[in-house]
Amino acid sequence: MTSLWLDPAPIIETDGADSPRAFDEVVVGAGLTGLVTAVLLARAGRRVGVLEARTVGAVTTGNTTAKLSVLQGAHLQHVRRRTSERVLRAYVEANLAGQAWLRAYLAERGLPVQVRDAVSFAASPDGRSTVEREVEAARSAGLPVTTQLAEQLPFEVHAAVRLRDQAQFDPMDALAALAAEFRALGGVIRTGVRMTGARVGRPVRVRTTAGEFTAERLVIATGIPILDRGLYFAKLRGHRSYAAAYRTDAPLPQGMYLSVDSPTRSIRTAPEPDVAAGAPELLLVGGYGHEVGREPSPRSRVDGLEAWTQQVWPGARQTHRWSAQDYETPHGVPFVGWLPRGRGRVFVATGYDKWGMTNAVQCALTLAGDLLGELPEWARTLRHRVSRPAAIGAGIGMNAAVAKHYAVGWARAMTRPAPDATPEGGGAVGRATRPGGRVPLPTAVSTVDGVTCRVSGMCPHLGAVLAWNDAERTWDCPAHASRFTADGRLLEGPAKRGLRTR
Numbered sequence: 001m002t003s004l005w006l007d008p009a010p011i012i013e014t015d016g017a018d019s020p021r022a023f024d025e026v027v028v029g030a031g032l033t034g035l036v037t038a039v040l041l042a043r044a045g046r047r048v049g050v051l052e053a054r055t056v057g058a059v060t061t062g063n064t065t066a067k068l069s070v071l072q073g074a075h076l077q078h079v080r081r082r083t084s085e086r087v088l089r090a091y092v093e094a095n096l097a098g099q100a101w102l103r104a105y106l107a108e109r110g111l112p113v114q115v116r117d118a119v120s121f122a123a124s125p126d127g128r129s130t131v132e133r134e135v136e137a138a139r140s141a142g143l144p145v146t147t148q149l150a151e152q153l154p155f156e157v158h159a160a161v162r163l164r165d166q167a168q169f170d171p172m173d174a175l176a177a178l179a180a181e182f183r184a185l186g187g188v189i190r191t192g193v194r195m196t197g198a199r200v201g202r203p204v205r206v207r208t209t210a211g212e213f214t215a216e217r218l219v220i221a222t223g224i225p226i227l228d229r230g231l232y233f234a235k236l237r238g239h240r241s242y243a244a245a246y247r248t249d250a251p252l253p254q255g256m257y258l259s260v261d262s263p264t265r266s267i268r269t270a271p272e273p274d275v276a277a278g279a280p281e282l283l284l285v286g287g288y289g290h291e292v293g294r295e296p297s298p299r300s301r302v303d304g305l306e307a308w309t310q311q312v313w314p315g316a317r318q319t320h321r322w323s324a325q326d327y328e329t330p331h332g333v334p335f336v337g338w339l340p341r342g343r344g345r346v347f348v349a350t351g352y353d354k355w356g357m358t359n360a361v362q363c364a365l366t367l368a369g370d371l372l373g374e375l376p377e378w379a380r381t382l383r384h385r386v387s388r389p390a391a392i393g394a395g396i397g398m399n400a401a402v403a404k405h406y407a408v409g410w411a412r413a414m415t416r417p418a419p420d421a422t423p424e425g426g427g428a429v430g431r432a433t434r435p436g437g438r439v440p441l442p443t444a445v446s447t448v449d450g451v452t453c454r455v456s457g458m459c460p461h462l463g464a465v466l467a468w469n470d471a472e473r474t475w476d477c478p479a480h481a482s483r484f485t486a487d488g489r490l491l492e493g494p495a496k497r498g499l500r501t502r
Ligand SMILES: Cc1cc2nc3c(=O)[nH]c(=O)nc-3n(C[C@H](O)[C@H](O)[C@H](O)COP(=O)(O)OP(=O)(O)OC[C@H]3O[C@@H](n4cnc5c(N)ncnc54)[C@H](O)[C@@H]3O)c2cc1C
Pocket: 028, 029, 030, 031, 032, 033, 034, 051, 052, 053, 054, 055, 056, 057, 058, 059, 060, 061, 062, 063, 064, 065, 066, 067, 068, 069, 193, 194, 195, 196, 221, 222, 223, 226, 239, 240, 241, 242, 243, 286, 323, 324, 325, 326, 352, 353, 354, 355, 356, 357, 358, 359, 360, 493
């Protein structure tokens, strides 16, 4: 389960425990959002420290499919329907700015970028109207899209919209270059340092697993925000999806494709890392996503992706398989700016809905504008957006679904006893009283590689009962998308600690 980009991960120099602890700004999270923000601030002469819980790119940026595109499946119509024409135009402008910044950054450093057309397509007759709406939304925002599908694809396409001159790249190339530039400017990167809380005074005191850091201002670039102020966890929905790379002798389509119907299928190529392999490119296929913790068998999604790939490219040999999650806002526009109750000293960026290659950069440009005083015009329009009833309804729906998962999860867990063990690769939650305890509580039992683990079955974030992910052998929270290893270590999400052993 290692992504093509992290195999092998580039060597990225970071700093040790003897590095400074007081900064102008602390940025938490070394994904694309955090590192672009850090570079922009450091270029302006700020003293900046980046704190990363795991390693650079370990979570979503290192496990993306890295299409750098402003045509984004069926996303533009979603933004249009839930906000306004004006906001849609600003959204497109912001994404063009993010795309241009990153393309120039990669080009200036001679890093490989492949220029490709982006194509959103309907895989079924039902998807045709979605493609038509995307054409309309894209044109109304000024994008020169066309509807011809000139190339022959090895699967049926019922309608398509194309935007020329988009790009694909290796996201770890970008992170490695950003980290190197940042450190050359005097920035500090600490990895293996998890932020656990903050006291927002003057200075802001950032609590971490490696002690306290101080800063005038704090930027939270952790995917879903890890501070509960602003209640962003309740305004976001986590989506997990799967990707795989393949070797095949078949000719590969040369665009970046994304189906607008379900299951989502994403296709691109990537340069073959092994020059002796024969064909110059690998095939990348992704999609088959679901809401985090809410799919009874994520394994069946992975199997679906593999079965479809084998049907279209018979005999394709898998070289890598990976998965990741990203967060959706009710209106399709990222949240970026001051964190409520952060006294103007805490900033956040989140909610890219799987379009973070452009959105992370536009949010970093916005954050730099907030912190350094030059906010782009499109950022002002996006900030003052008004949500239409469709977006408000989507927000209510998100919270109703969370409430349902709390109720169902607790009811199920408490009506059956926790098993002593599960079959290999399995996990189950049931009630059990821990030694010395009085009250039975949800207890999660799993067996992975012959080792049976018993941990708390409740998410330490807000107490929802966890669900077993049979594809990745993890415990996933259906409420706000935190994830844990079988033995309880925190992987990602708004939780700040792992699961207690039972
Ligand atoms: C399967 C998949 C495919 C995608 N494909 C595309 C695509 O083709 N094109 C596109 O534009 N977008 C795509 N995206 C979206 C894009 O990858 C993401 O939006 C983007 O990578 C998010 O970057 P980030 O920096 O916000 O988050 P991340 O890369 O997740 O970085 C956040 C960092 O914060 C760290 N962190 C978390 N909590 C703490 C803490 N308490 N203390 C310290 N550090 C912490 C994490 O360890 C992590 O490294 C895809 C997403 C998925 C899931």
